[in-house]
Amino acid sequence: MINEKTWDTIVEAFPKLLDYGVRITVPLTAASFAFAMVIAIAVAMIRYANVRGLKQACRVYVWIIRGTPLLVQLYLVFYGLGHYFHVNEYVVAIAVFAINEGAYMSESLRGALESVPKGQVEAGYCVGMSYFGIMRHIVLPQALRTAFPSLWNSLISLLKGTSLAANITIIEMFREAQIINGVKFEPLALYAEVAVIYLAFCSILTLVQRVIEKRLNRFGGVK
Amino acid sequence: MLLEIKNVHKTFEGPEILKGIDLNVEKGDVVAILGPSGSGKTTFLRCLNFLERADSGEIVFDGVRCDLHTARKQQIAEIRRKTAFVFQNYNLFLNKTVLQNVTLGLTDTARKVPKQAAEETALKALEHVGMADKAKSYPNQLSGGQQQRVAIARALAVQPEIIYFDEPTSALDPELIGEVLAVMRRLADEGMTMLVVTHEMEFARNVSNKVVFMDGGRVIESGPSKEFFESPKQERSREFIRSILNKE
Ligand SMILES: Nc1ncnc2c1ncn2[C@@H]1O[C@H](COP(=O)(O)OP(=O)(O)OP(=O)(O)O)[C@@H](O)[C@H]1O
Ligand SMILES: [Mg+2]
Numbered sequence: 001m002i003n004e005k006t007w008d009t010i011v012e013a014f015p016k017l018l019d020y021g022v023r024i025t026v027p028l029t030a031a032s033f034a035f036a037m038v039i040a041i042a043v044a045m046i047r048y049a050n051v052r053g054l055k056q057a058c059r060v061y062v063w064i065i066r067g068t069p070l071l072v073q074l075y076l077v078f079y080g081l082g083h084y085f086h087v088n089e090y091v092v093a094i095a096v097f098a099i100n101e102g103a104y105m106s107e108s109l110r111g112a113l114e115s116v117p118k119g120q121v122e123a124g125y126c127v128g129m130s131y132f133g134i135m136r137h138i139v140l141p142q143a144l145r146t147a148f149p150s151l152w153n154s155l156i157s158l159l160k161g162t163s164l165a166a167n168i169t170i171i172e173m174f175r176e177a178q179i180i181n182g183v184k185f186e187p188l189a190l191y192a193e194v195a196v197i198y199l200a201f202c203s204i205l206t207l208v209q210r211v212i213e214k215r216l217n218r219f220g221g222v223k
Numbered sequence: 224m225l226l227e228i229k230n231v232h233k234t235f236e237g238p239e240i241l242k243g244i245d246l247n248v249e250k251g252d253v254v255a256i257l258g259p260s261g262s263g264k265t266t267f268l269r270c271l272n273f274l275e276r277a278d279s280g281e282i283v284f285d286g287v288r289c290d291l292h293t294a295r296k297q298q299i300a301e302i303r304r305k306t307a308f309v310f311q312n313y314n315l316f317l318n319k320t321v322l323q324n325v326t327l328g329l330t331d332t333a334r335k336v337p338k339q340a341a342e343e344t345a346l347k348a349l350e351h352v353g354m355a356d357k358a359k360s361y362p363n364q365l366s367g368g369q370q371q372r373v374a375i376a377r378a379l380a381v382q383p384e385i386i387y388f389d390e391p392t393s394a395l396d397p398e399l400i401g402e403v404l405a406v407m408r409r410l411a412d413e414g415m416t417m418l419v420v421t422h423e424m425e426f427a428r429n430v431s432n433k434v435v436f437m438d439g440g441r442v443i444e445s446g447p448s449k450e451f452f453e454s455p456k457q458e459r460s461r462e463f464i465r466s467i468l469n470k471e
Contacts (some may be wrong), residue, residue, distance in 0.1 A: 119314035122274050123374075126308040126327025127381055128300065138330060141318045 002189070008191055009186045016180065017173055021197055024172040028090075030158045032097035036154065039102030040216060044109035044143075045135065056105070065103035071164055078168040093165045097158060105147075105154050113139060113148035145216055152209045156202050163198075173197065224282070225250040225416055226385060231280030231291060233266055240266050240276070242440040248385065248418060251409045255427035256420045258437035259463065264420040265311075267437070268387050268447040271418075272308055273299045285384065300333065311390040313370040315362040316374030321373050325349060328381045347357065348376040352406050368399030372406055381409075386410070388419040404430075424467050428452050436460050 043058045065073070078092045116139045124134035144151070166175035177194040181187050226248040233241040242264045248254055256264050256445055270277040270291055277291035284305060289298050316324050325345035329336040336344065349355040349392045366369040371391055379384050390419060391407065392400040404426055410428050411417060426433055427448060434451040436459075444457045454463045 001439060117314070119310060119312060120316055123308070123310065123314035123316070123377075124327075125274070126303060126306075128274060128303055128332035128334065129327065129379060130332075133331045138316050138318065145318070 006186055006189050009180075009184045010189050013177070013180050013190060013193060014066055014175055017176055020176040021173040021201065024170070025159070025162050026201070028093060028097070028162045028165060028170075028172060029155070032092045032158050032162070033155050034092060035098035036100075036102040036105055036158070037151075038111050039098060039132045040105035040142070040151075043102065043106035044113055045140075045204075047110050048113040049131075058128055058175065062103045062107060065100055068099050069165065070096070070161060074164060074168055089168050089170050092168060093162070093170055094221070097161060101154050101158050101161075108147045109143060109152040112143035112145075115146055131197075148213065148216065149209070152205070152212075156205050159201055159205065160198060169179065194195075224248070224283065227253075227281075227283040228271065229281050231267060232236070232278045233263070233270055233275060234278055240440050241270070241280075242439070244280070244440075244442055246435060246445070247371050250416055251414045252261075252433055253415075253417045253419065253431040254433045255429060255431035256418065256423075256435045256437060257463065258443075262437045265389050265439045266435055267388050268308075268418065268420055268467045272303060272306055272387060274412075293453065304333065304382045306385045307370070307381055307383035307454055309378050309386060309388045312394050313362070313367070313369055313374045315374055315409060316363050316379075319361075321349065321354060321360050321362070321365070322346070322352075324362070325372055325377045328377060332381075334381070344392060345376070348380040349373070351379060351409075366399060367395045368402045371403045375403070375406055377412075385416040385418060388417060388421070390420050390422065392421070392423060395459075398436050399444045422467075424453065429438050436463060440465070 043061065046054045046058050074096050076091070077096055078089065081087060082092075120138050120142075121134055123136055129137070143187060163174035164174055165172050166178065171179070174194055177190050181190045184190070224247055226246075226384075227349050228244065228246040228248075231241050233237065244263075244267055246254070254265055256267070258264050266275060266306050269275040270280070271282065271295065280291040280467070282291060282302070284302060287301070289302060294302070316327065319327065322342065322345055324336070325348055326341040328334070328346060329341035330338055340412040346355055346358065349358055352375050354369060354372050354376060357365060357369065357373075361375070365373065371394075375386075375391075388407070392403050395403065400423070406421065407419070408424070409416070417431075419431065429448075431448050434445065434448045435442055436451065436455075436457075444451065444455060444460045446456075451460065452464065455464060
Protein backbone atom coordinates (compact mmCIF):
# COMPACT_ATOMS: atom_id res chain seq x y z
CA MET A 1 0.00 0.00 0.00
CA ILE A 2 2.83 2.39 0.82
CA ASN A 3 4.56 2.70 -2.50
CA GLU A 4 7.27 5.17 -3.25
CA LYS A 5 4.92 7.91 -4.40
CA THR A 6 2.92 7.73 -1.20
CA TRP A 7 6.04 7.85 0.86
CA ASP A 8 7.28 10.87 -1.06
CA THR A 9 3.99 12.63 -0.42
CA ILE A 10 4.26 11.96 3.28
CA VAL A 11 7.81 13.19 3.49
CA GLU A 12 7.07 16.25 1.40
CA ALA A 13 3.96 17.13 3.38
CA PHE A 14 5.56 16.78 6.78
CA PRO A 15 7.40 20.11 7.01
CA LYS A 16 4.38 21.95 5.61
CA LEU A 17 2.00 20.37 8.08
CA LEU A 18 4.37 20.93 10.96
CA ASP A 19 4.81 24.52 9.86
CA TYR A 20 1.05 25.16 9.95
CA GLY A 21 0.84 23.27 13.21
CA VAL A 22 3.44 25.43 14.89
CA ARG A 23 2.45 28.71 13.27
CA ILE A 24 -1.34 28.42 13.39
CA THR A 25 -2.63 25.51 15.45
CA VAL A 26 -0.46 26.10 18.49
CA PRO A 27 -0.98 29.87 18.76
CA LEU A 28 -4.69 29.43 18.11
CA THR A 29 -4.79 26.94 20.96
CA ALA A 30 -2.73 29.10 23.30
CA ALA A 31 -4.74 32.26 22.69
CA SER A 32 -8.07 30.44 23.01
CA PHE A 33 -6.94 28.77 26.22
CA ALA A 34 -5.74 32.03 27.75
CA PHE A 35 -9.08 33.73 27.10
CA ALA A 36 -10.99 30.62 28.15
CA MET A 37 -9.10 30.71 31.44
CA VAL A 38 -10.06 34.33 32.06
CA ILE A 39 -13.70 33.56 31.29
CA ALA A 40 -13.66 30.43 33.44
CA ILE A 41 -12.19 32.22 36.46
CA ALA A 42 -14.65 35.09 36.18
CA VAL A 43 -17.68 32.84 35.72
CA ALA A 44 -16.63 30.40 38.43
CA MET A 45 -16.01 33.20 40.93
CA ILE A 46 -19.35 34.83 40.16
CA ARG A 47 -21.16 31.56 40.73
CA TYR A 48 -19.08 30.75 43.82
CA ALA A 49 -19.78 34.15 45.34
CA ASN A 50 -23.48 33.98 44.49
CA VAL A 51 -23.52 37.39 42.84
CA ARG A 52 -27.19 38.09 42.24
CA GLY A 53 -28.27 38.59 38.63
CA LEU A 54 -24.85 37.84 37.22
CA LYS A 55 -25.05 34.36 38.65
CA GLN A 56 -28.17 33.57 36.61
CA ALA A 57 -26.54 35.02 33.51
CA CYS A 58 -23.56 32.72 34.02
CA ARG A 59 -25.83 29.73 34.43
CA VAL A 60 -27.60 30.51 31.16
CA TYR A 61 -24.23 30.91 29.45
CA VAL A 62 -23.01 27.51 30.58
CA TRP A 63 -26.34 25.94 29.70
CA ILE A 64 -26.36 27.30 26.14
CA ILE A 65 -22.72 26.55 25.39
CA ARG A 66 -22.83 23.03 26.71
CA GLY A 67 -26.07 22.30 24.92
CA THR A 68 -24.99 23.25 21.40
CA PRO A 69 -22.27 21.80 19.13
CA LEU A 70 -19.05 23.72 18.75
CA LEU A 71 -19.24 23.51 14.98
CA VAL A 72 -22.70 25.07 15.00
CA GLN A 73 -21.42 27.86 17.25
CA LEU A 74 -18.61 28.56 14.80
CA TYR A 75 -21.01 28.68 11.86
CA LEU A 76 -23.48 30.79 13.75
CA VAL A 77 -20.91 33.48 14.47
CA PHE A 78 -18.78 33.35 11.33
CA TYR A 79 -21.43 32.85 8.67
CA GLY A 80 -24.45 33.98 10.66
CA LEU A 81 -23.16 37.20 12.15
CA GLY A 82 -20.67 37.48 9.30
CA HIS A 83 -23.62 37.85 6.97
CA TYR A 84 -24.43 41.20 8.56
CA PHE A 85 -21.15 42.39 10.05
CA HIS A 86 -17.57 42.26 9.02
CA VAL A 87 -15.85 39.53 11.00
CA ASN A 88 -12.26 38.35 11.10
CA GLU A 89 -11.93 34.58 10.97
CA TYR A 90 -9.15 34.43 13.57
CA VAL A 91 -11.01 36.65 16.00
CA VAL A 92 -14.12 34.51 15.56
CA ALA A 93 -12.18 31.29 16.02
CA ILE A 94 -10.42 32.43 19.19
CA ALA A 95 -13.57 33.97 20.62
CA VAL A 96 -15.76 30.94 19.94
CA PHE A 97 -13.16 28.46 21.18
CA ALA A 98 -12.56 30.50 24.32
CA ILE A 99 -16.25 31.02 25.06
CA ASN A 100 -16.94 27.36 24.40
CA GLU A 101 -14.14 25.78 26.41
CA GLY A 102 -14.47 28.50 29.06
CA ALA A 103 -17.92 27.16 29.90
CA TYR A 104 -16.60 23.67 30.58
CA MET A 105 -13.61 24.99 32.46
CA SER A 106 -15.77 27.26 34.61
CA GLU A 107 -17.71 24.22 35.74
CA SER A 108 -14.69 22.28 36.92
CA LEU A 109 -13.21 25.39 38.49
CA ARG A 110 -16.42 26.09 40.35
CA GLY A 111 -16.40 22.60 41.77
CA ALA A 112 -12.80 23.10 42.81
CA LEU A 113 -13.61 26.43 44.47
CA GLU A 114 -16.41 24.80 46.43
CA SER A 115 -14.04 22.07 47.56
CA VAL A 116 -11.68 24.49 49.35
CA PRO A 117 -12.65 24.17 53.02
CA LYS A 118 -14.76 27.13 54.14
CA GLY A 119 -12.83 27.24 57.39
CA GLN A 120 -9.86 28.72 55.56
CA VAL A 121 -12.06 31.54 54.31
CA GLU A 122 -13.24 32.18 57.86
CA ALA A 123 -9.68 32.13 59.12
CA GLY A 124 -8.83 34.70 56.45
CA TYR A 125 -11.63 36.97 57.63
CA CYS A 126 -10.52 36.56 61.23
CA VAL A 127 -7.00 37.81 60.53
CA GLY A 128 -8.53 40.76 58.72
CA MET A 129 -8.22 39.81 55.07
CA SER A 130 -10.74 41.08 52.53
CA TYR A 131 -12.90 38.82 50.38
CA PHE A 132 -10.77 39.43 47.33
CA GLY A 133 -7.55 38.95 49.28
CA ILE A 134 -8.83 35.60 50.50
CA MET A 135 -9.89 34.56 47.01
CA ARG A 136 -6.61 35.62 45.48
CA HIS A 137 -4.22 34.19 48.04
CA ILE A 138 -6.08 31.24 49.49
CA VAL A 139 -9.08 29.93 47.60
CA LEU A 140 -8.22 30.44 43.94
CA PRO A 141 -4.69 28.98 44.09
CA GLN A 142 -6.00 25.87 45.80
CA ALA A 143 -8.89 25.57 43.38
CA LEU A 144 -6.60 25.93 40.38
CA ARG A 145 -4.45 23.18 41.79
CA THR A 146 -7.43 20.90 42.32
CA ALA A 147 -8.88 21.67 38.90
CA PHE A 148 -5.53 21.43 37.14
CA PRO A 149 -5.95 17.98 35.56
CA SER A 150 -9.35 18.86 34.22
CA LEU A 151 -8.22 22.29 32.98
CA TRP A 152 -5.33 20.63 31.23
CA ASN A 153 -7.76 18.22 29.58
CA SER A 154 -9.54 21.26 28.26
CA LEU A 155 -6.30 22.51 26.81
CA ILE A 156 -5.78 19.22 25.01
CA SER A 157 -9.31 19.15 23.73
CA LEU A 158 -8.90 22.75 22.53
CA LEU A 159 -5.80 21.78 20.60
CA LYS A 160 -7.68 19.08 18.74
CA GLY A 161 -10.72 21.32 18.41
CA THR A 162 -8.81 23.96 16.48
CA SER A 163 -9.10 21.66 13.46
CA LEU A 164 -12.70 22.88 13.22
CA ALA A 165 -11.33 26.30 12.29
CA ALA A 166 -10.81 24.78 8.83
CA ASN A 167 -14.56 25.26 8.42
CA ILE A 168 -14.31 29.02 8.67
CA THR A 169 -11.59 29.56 6.06
CA ILE A 170 -8.63 29.41 8.41
CA ILE A 171 -5.74 27.43 7.02
CA GLU A 172 -4.39 25.54 9.99
CA MET A 173 -2.76 22.14 10.16
CA PHE A 174 -5.78 20.04 9.23
CA ARG A 175 -6.90 22.38 6.44
CA GLU A 176 -3.38 22.25 5.03
CA ALA A 177 -3.62 18.47 4.93
CA GLN A 178 -6.89 18.82 3.01
CA ILE A 179 -5.26 21.21 0.58
CA ILE A 180 -2.27 18.96 -0.05
CA ASN A 181 -4.65 16.06 -0.53
CA GLY A 182 -6.45 18.05 -3.19
CA VAL A 183 -3.28 17.98 -5.20
CA LYS A 184 -1.77 14.60 -4.33
CA PHE A 185 -4.91 12.62 -3.69
CA GLU A 186 -3.45 10.46 -0.91
CA PRO A 187 -6.20 10.83 1.72
CA LEU A 188 -5.31 7.83 3.87
CA ALA A 189 -1.64 8.71 4.11
CA LEU A 190 -2.14 12.43 4.62
CA TYR A 191 -4.92 12.24 7.19
CA ALA A 192 -3.03 9.55 9.06
CA GLU A 193 0.00 11.80 9.00
CA VAL A 194 -1.86 14.78 10.38
CA ALA A 195 -3.44 12.55 13.03
CA VAL A 196 0.02 11.46 14.11
CA ILE A 197 1.16 15.06 14.41
CA TYR A 198 -1.87 15.91 16.57
CA LEU A 199 -1.09 12.86 18.65
CA ALA A 200 2.48 14.04 19.09
CA PHE A 201 1.36 17.52 20.16
CA CYS A 202 -1.08 16.06 22.68
CA SER A 203 1.53 13.66 23.99
CA ILE A 204 3.88 16.55 24.63
CA LEU A 205 1.12 18.30 26.56
CA THR A 206 0.55 15.16 28.61
CA LEU A 207 4.24 14.99 29.45
CA VAL A 208 4.23 18.63 30.49
CA GLN A 209 1.20 17.89 32.65
CA ARG A 210 3.11 15.18 34.51
CA VAL A 211 5.98 17.52 35.22
CA ILE A 212 3.70 20.27 36.51
CA GLU A 213 1.69 17.88 38.64
CA LYS A 214 4.81 16.52 40.22
CA ARG A 215 5.82 20.07 41.11
CA LEU A 216 2.42 20.85 42.57
CA ASN A 217 2.56 17.76 44.73
CA ARG A 218 6.12 18.12 45.86
CA PHE A 219 5.20 19.82 49.11
CA GLY A 220 2.56 18.18 51.21
CA GLY A 221 0.62 21.09 49.77
CA VAL A 222 -3.03 20.53 49.06
CA LYS A 223 -4.27 16.99 48.98
CA MET B 224 -13.75 46.36 81.24
CA LEU B 225 -12.27 45.13 77.95
CA LEU B 226 -15.33 43.44 76.54
CA GLU B 227 -18.98 43.56 77.54
CA ILE B 228 -21.29 41.18 75.75
CA LYS B 229 -25.00 41.80 76.13
CA ASN B 230 -28.03 39.72 75.38
CA VAL B 231 -26.90 37.74 72.35
CA HIS B 232 -29.69 35.91 70.54
CA LYS B 233 -29.32 33.58 67.58
CA THR B 234 -31.68 31.29 65.70
CA PHE B 235 -30.74 29.30 62.62
CA GLU B 236 -33.78 27.45 61.40
CA GLY B 237 -35.99 26.06 64.09
CA PRO B 238 -35.39 26.55 67.79
CA GLU B 239 -33.44 29.44 69.25
CA ILE B 240 -29.81 28.43 69.82
CA LEU B 241 -28.68 31.42 71.90
CA LYS B 242 -31.31 32.76 74.24
CA GLY B 243 -29.68 35.90 75.52
CA ILE B 244 -26.06 35.49 76.51
CA ASP B 245 -24.31 38.09 78.69
CA LEU B 246 -20.66 38.05 79.56
CA ASN B 247 -18.08 40.51 80.84
CA VAL B 248 -14.41 40.07 80.18
CA GLU B 249 -11.69 42.07 81.92
CA LYS B 250 -8.29 42.59 80.44
CA GLY B 251 -6.14 39.57 81.28
CA ASP B 252 -9.09 37.30 81.96
CA VAL B 253 -8.96 33.70 80.83
CA VAL B 254 -12.57 32.64 80.56
CA ALA B 255 -13.43 28.99 80.06
CA ILE B 256 -16.77 28.37 78.39
CA LEU B 257 -18.09 24.96 79.35
CA GLY B 258 -21.24 23.13 78.48
CA PRO B 259 -22.65 19.99 76.91
CA SER B 260 -22.56 19.42 73.18
CA GLY B 261 -25.09 21.52 71.30
CA SER B 262 -25.46 24.12 74.03
CA GLY B 263 -24.40 26.91 71.62
CA LYS B 264 -20.81 27.58 72.70
CA THR B 265 -19.37 27.61 69.19
CA THR B 266 -22.25 29.68 67.86
CA PHE B 267 -21.74 32.22 70.65
CA LEU B 268 -18.04 32.60 69.90
CA ARG B 269 -18.69 32.88 66.15
CA CYS B 270 -21.26 35.61 66.70
CA LEU B 271 -18.68 37.70 68.55
CA ASN B 272 -16.47 37.74 65.46
CA PHE B 273 -19.30 37.99 62.92
CA LEU B 274 -18.67 34.56 61.49
CA GLU B 275 -22.37 34.21 62.31
CA ARG B 276 -24.72 37.15 62.32
CA ALA B 277 -26.55 37.30 65.64
CA ASP B 278 -30.27 38.12 65.60
CA SER B 279 -29.68 40.67 68.31
CA GLY B 280 -27.19 41.62 70.97
CA GLU B 281 -24.36 44.04 71.36
CA ILE B 282 -20.79 44.20 72.47
CA VAL B 283 -18.84 47.04 73.98
CA PHE B 284 -15.24 46.52 73.04
CA ASP B 285 -12.73 48.90 74.62
CA GLY B 286 -15.57 51.33 75.21
CA VAL B 287 -16.76 51.14 71.60
CA ARG B 288 -20.34 49.95 71.21
CA CYS B 289 -21.22 47.63 68.35
CA ASP B 290 -24.53 46.01 67.50
CA LEU B 291 -24.02 42.36 66.65
CA HIS B 292 -26.99 42.30 64.30
CA THR B 293 -26.68 45.53 62.36
CA ALA B 294 -22.91 46.15 62.37
CA ARG B 295 -21.56 47.44 59.07
CA LYS B 296 -18.45 46.33 57.25
CA GLN B 297 -16.35 49.06 58.79
CA GLN B 298 -17.35 48.17 62.35
CA ILE B 299 -16.82 44.51 61.70
CA ALA B 300 -13.33 45.19 60.38
CA GLU B 301 -12.66 47.27 63.49
CA ILE B 302 -13.69 44.46 65.82
CA ARG B 303 -11.83 41.81 63.87
CA ARG B 304 -8.71 43.90 63.94
CA LYS B 305 -8.67 43.70 67.74
CA THR B 306 -9.45 40.00 67.96
CA ALA B 307 -8.14 36.67 66.77
CA PHE B 308 -9.76 33.28 66.45
CA VAL B 309 -8.33 29.80 66.92
CA PHE B 310 -10.45 27.05 65.40
CA GLN B 311 -10.99 23.48 66.45
CA ASN B 312 -9.58 22.19 63.16
CA TYR B 313 -6.84 24.86 62.83
CA ASN B 314 -7.97 26.11 59.41
CA LEU B 315 -4.46 26.88 58.28
CA PHE B 316 -4.04 28.08 54.69
CA LEU B 317 -2.98 24.83 53.05
CA ASN B 318 -1.30 26.40 50.04
CA LYS B 319 0.92 28.61 52.17
CA THR B 320 3.99 27.86 54.22
CA VAL B 321 3.90 28.12 57.98
CA LEU B 322 5.59 31.52 57.78
CA GLN B 323 3.18 32.80 55.11
CA ASN B 324 0.26 31.59 57.21
CA VAL B 325 1.37 33.96 59.90
CA THR B 326 2.44 36.92 57.75
CA LEU B 327 -0.69 37.12 55.57
CA GLY B 328 -2.70 38.74 58.35
CA LEU B 329 -0.04 41.43 58.62
CA THR B 330 0.80 42.15 54.99
CA ASP B 331 -2.47 41.60 53.15
CA THR B 332 -4.84 43.39 55.47
CA ALA B 333 -5.48 46.96 56.51
CA ARG B 334 -2.42 46.60 58.76
CA LYS B 335 -0.22 46.83 55.66
CA VAL B 336 2.94 45.78 57.46
CA PRO B 337 5.95 45.69 55.08
CA LYS B 338 7.01 42.17 54.18
CA GLN B 339 10.26 42.14 56.09
CA ALA B 340 8.83 43.54 59.30
CA ALA B 341 5.95 41.09 58.99
CA GLU B 342 8.35 38.18 58.70
CA GLU B 343 10.21 39.29 61.78
CA THR B 344 6.98 39.55 63.75
CA ALA B 345 5.84 36.21 62.40
CA LEU B 346 9.06 34.48 63.34
CA LYS B 347 8.80 35.85 66.85
CA ALA B 348 5.26 34.55 67.13
CA LEU B 349 6.37 31.17 65.78
CA GLU B 350 9.23 31.06 68.27
CA HIS B 351 6.74 31.78 71.00
CA VAL B 352 4.85 28.60 70.18
CA GLY B 353 8.00 26.62 69.41
CA MET B 354 7.40 26.37 65.68
CA ALA B 355 10.05 28.68 64.23
CA ASP B 356 12.07 25.76 62.87
CA LYS B 357 9.11 24.71 60.71
CA ALA B 358 8.65 28.13 59.12
CA LYS B 359 9.21 26.77 55.63
CA SER B 360 7.02 23.68 56.01
CA TYR B 361 3.51 23.34 54.67
CA PRO B 362 0.62 22.62 57.03
CA ASN B 363 0.09 19.09 55.71
CA GLN B 364 3.63 18.23 56.71
CA LEU B 365 2.86 18.94 60.38
CA SER B 366 1.13 17.03 63.14
CA GLY B 367 -2.18 18.31 64.44
CA GLY B 368 -0.57 19.73 67.55
CA GLN B 369 2.01 21.56 65.47
CA GLN B 370 -0.68 22.90 63.16
CA GLN B 371 -2.66 24.21 66.08
CA ARG B 372 0.43 25.91 67.49
CA VAL B 373 0.97 27.58 64.12
CA ALA B 374 -2.67 28.69 64.21
CA ILE B 375 -2.02 30.20 67.62
CA ALA B 376 1.06 31.98 66.26
CA ARG B 377 -1.09 33.33 63.42
CA ALA B 378 -3.48 34.66 66.03
CA LEU B 379 -0.70 36.15 68.16
CA ALA B 380 1.03 37.88 65.28
CA VAL B 381 -1.78 40.36 64.72
CA GLN B 382 -1.44 41.45 68.36
CA PRO B 383 -5.08 41.05 69.29
CA GLU B 384 -6.56 42.31 72.52
CA ILE B 385 -8.41 39.05 72.94
CA ILE B 386 -8.15 35.60 71.40
CA TYR B 387 -11.18 33.37 70.97
CA PHE B 388 -10.47 29.65 71.10
CA ASP B 389 -13.09 27.13 70.00
CA GLU B 390 -12.12 23.76 71.45
CA PRO B 391 -8.51 24.10 70.35
CA THR B 392 -7.55 20.60 71.47
CA SER B 393 -10.65 18.60 70.58
CA ALA B 394 -9.41 17.47 67.18
CA LEU B 395 -6.04 16.35 68.52
CA ASP B 396 -4.76 12.90 69.36
CA PRO B 397 -4.46 12.63 73.15
CA GLU B 398 -0.66 12.68 73.10
CA LEU B 399 -0.65 16.01 71.23
CA ILE B 400 -3.02 17.89 73.51
CA GLY B 401 -0.35 18.71 76.07
CA GLU B 402 1.85 20.80 73.79
CA VAL B 403 -1.05 23.03 72.78
CA LEU B 404 -2.31 23.44 76.33
CA ALA B 405 1.22 24.34 77.41
CA VAL B 406 1.30 27.16 74.88
CA MET B 407 -2.09 28.40 76.01
CA ARG B 408 -1.07 28.27 79.62
CA ARG B 409 1.95 30.39 78.83
CA LEU B 410 -0.19 32.97 77.04
CA ALA B 411 -2.42 33.08 80.07
CA ASP B 412 0.56 33.63 82.34
CA GLU B 413 1.70 36.47 80.11
CA GLY B 414 -1.61 38.21 80.58
CA MET B 415 -3.27 37.51 77.23
CA THR B 416 -7.04 37.86 77.40
CA MET B 417 -8.63 34.64 76.22
CA LEU B 418 -12.12 33.28 75.75
CA VAL B 419 -11.83 29.52 75.53
CA VAL B 420 -14.51 26.98 74.71
CA THR B 421 -13.08 23.77 76.06
CA HIS B 422 -13.73 20.32 77.41
CA GLU B 423 -10.35 20.29 79.17
CA MET B 424 -11.35 20.44 82.81
CA GLU B 425 -7.77 20.69 83.95
CA PHE B 426 -7.38 23.84 81.90
CA ALA B 427 -10.70 25.29 83.08
CA ARG B 428 -9.89 24.62 86.70
CA ASN B 429 -6.23 25.60 86.84
CA VAL B 430 -5.55 28.04 84.03
CA SER B 431 -8.76 29.98 83.53
CA ASN B 432 -9.81 32.42 86.22
CA LYS B 433 -13.47 32.51 85.18
CA VAL B 434 -15.88 29.84 84.08
CA VAL B 435 -19.08 30.26 82.12
CA PHE B 436 -21.31 27.22 82.08
CA MET B 437 -23.79 27.14 79.21
CA ASP B 438 -26.67 24.81 78.56
CA GLY B 439 -29.56 25.05 76.11
CA GLY B 440 -28.47 28.44 74.81
CA ARG B 441 -28.34 30.09 78.24
CA VAL B 442 -25.64 30.85 80.77
CA ILE B 443 -26.54 28.64 83.68
CA GLU B 444 -23.77 29.74 85.95
CA SER B 445 -20.69 31.89 85.77
CA GLY B 446 -18.05 32.94 88.23
CA PRO B 447 -14.49 32.40 89.39
CA SER B 448 -13.17 28.99 88.34
CA LYS B 449 -12.35 27.88 91.82
CA GLU B 450 -15.84 28.60 93.08
CA PHE B 451 -17.44 26.92 90.12
CA PHE B 452 -15.59 23.68 90.63
CA GLU B 453 -15.61 23.65 94.42
CA SER B 454 -19.08 24.90 95.13
CA PRO B 455 -21.26 25.05 92.03
CA LYS B 456 -24.54 26.80 92.78
CA GLN B 457 -26.79 25.32 90.15
CA GLU B 458 -27.97 21.76 90.07
CA ARG B 459 -27.17 21.50 86.34
CA SER B 460 -23.62 22.69 86.92
CA ARG B 461 -23.17 20.04 89.60
CA GLU B 462 -24.49 17.39 87.23
CA PHE B 463 -22.17 18.55 84.48
CA ILE B 464 -19.10 18.50 86.73
CA ARG B 465 -20.06 15.08 88.02
CA SER B 466 -20.51 13.67 84.52
CA ILE B 467 -17.14 15.07 83.45
CA LEU B 468 -15.37 13.71 86.50
CA ASN B 469 -16.91 10.30 85.90
CA LYS B 470 -15.59 10.29 82.35
CA GLU B 471 -12.13 11.15 83.58
N1 LIG C 1 -24.87 26.89 60.62
C1 LIG C 1 -25.84 26.27 61.34
N2 LIG C 1 -27.03 26.03 60.80
C2 LIG C 1 -28.00 25.42 61.50
N3 LIG C 1 -27.87 25.00 62.77
C3 LIG C 1 -26.69 25.20 63.38
C4 LIG C 1 -25.60 25.85 62.70
N4 LIG C 1 -24.56 25.92 63.55
C5 LIG C 1 -24.98 25.35 64.70
N5 LIG C 1 -26.25 24.93 64.61
C6 LIG C 1 -27.01 24.27 65.66
O1 LIG C 1 -26.89 25.06 66.82
C7 LIG C 1 -26.80 24.22 67.98
C8 LIG C 1 -25.62 24.66 68.80
O2 LIG C 1 -24.44 24.39 68.08
P1 LIG C 1 -23.00 24.78 68.58
O3 LIG C 1 -22.07 24.26 67.58
O4 LIG C 1 -22.96 26.23 68.89
O5 LIG C 1 -22.90 23.95 69.92
P2 LIG C 1 -21.62 23.68 70.81
O6 LIG C 1 -22.00 24.05 72.19
O7 LIG C 1 -20.44 24.34 70.23
O8 LIG C 1 -21.48 22.10 70.73
P3 LIG C 1 -20.16 21.20 70.69
O9 LIG C 1 -19.70 21.05 72.10
O10 LIG C 1 -20.65 19.90 70.13
O11 LIG C 1 -19.17 21.87 69.82
C9 LIG C 1 -26.73 22.80 67.49
O12 LIG C 1 -27.99 22.20 67.67
C10 LIG C 1 -26.42 22.93 66.02
O13 LIG C 1 -27.03 21.91 65.30
MG1 LIG D 1 -18.63 23.65 69.36
